[in-house]
Amino acid sequence: MNFKQFLQEEAAKxxxxxxxxxxAGFERYFQLLVEWNEKMNLTAITQADEVALKHMIDSLTCLxxxxxxxxxxxxxxxxxxGFPGLPLKIYREDLQLTLLDSLQKRLTFLATVLAEVGIDDVRLVHHRAEDGARDKKLREMFQxxxxxxxxxxxxxxELCLPFVKPGGYFVALKGAQYKEEIEEAQYAISLLGGKLEKVQPVQLPGLEDIxxxxYIRKIKKTAATYPRKAGLPEKKPLLGEGS
Structure with a gap:
């Protein structure tokens, strides 16, 4: 089977x-991903069936x-x-999408994909998340x-909630350790104005990993002190009082 057949089959499941x-959009995205991956590190997953399932379909599970x-x-x-944002946009043209990344060469790749697929209303932003979330044009501007x-x-x-308007959502796609991560993040979620509203387990067809x-709802504005300066959220996560 070719990529399009794999994708159609996995989507049906x-x-x-x-x-x-x-x-056609997903297929061109796949072709460019494999082509560009030969000259820059974009993904360790390049086989057609695995890209279809573990990148494209997985991205759509949050929709x-x-x-x-x-x-x-x-x-x-x-x-x-581009995951999960670009698959979401290919599937739902109506979404007003912004793709933010700290590496310009990845944004150059995404600009090429957008042009080849025929999508002209996606904004590409070159920023670290900590800096982008302090930009008045981005802070608390997204649903x-x-x-x-x-x-x-x-x-x-800490990196994502500052971008969300009160009443909106931060949606995190997580792996098998999601329960432990939720426990770790309780303090940060509350401190930054969020509330964990829903946890949706996902099992991709044919894969054993859970x-x-x-879905974290933004229930109040994030304090102006967050996010902290670039690098600090990762070095000193908000795990509780005194963190």
Missing amino acids: AALVLDEKQL DPDVFLPGASVIDVGTGA VAVSRAVARLPVLV RAVL
Whole structure:
């Protein structure tokens, strides 16, 4: 089977319906991912069936229609090779997407993908998350912030919640240790104005590992002191009093 057939098959198992335009967009994205990965480190996963499942379908598992409302403004923090933000945009054209990353060469790759797929309304932002969240044009300007495979949850909460408007959501796609990460992040979630509203376990077709999507609602504004300066959230996560 080729990539498009793998993707169509895995999407059906996940109860997702992809039309021809979406399939073509995902296929071109895959081709460019493999091509660019030969000259820069974008992903360790390059086989067609694995990219289809572990990158494309996995990214779409967070797409709760009660969170991603029609026309929602979405920022993907630390987007890397574009996951989960770009698959969400290919699947849902109405989303107003911003892709934020600290490396310009990754944004150059994403600009190429967007041009080749025919998407012209995605904003690319070159920033560390800590700096971007202090930019008045970005801070508390989004209905949804998403992040996948960037850092442990106590760190991610500090990096992502400041981008979210009160009433919006931070959506984290996490791996098998998500329960432990939730325990670690309780203090940070509360301190930064959030509330864990829903935990949605995810099992991708044919894989034994359990994943989960965490939906953290922003219930009040984040204090102006957060996020702390670049590098500090990772070095000294907000784990409790005195952290």
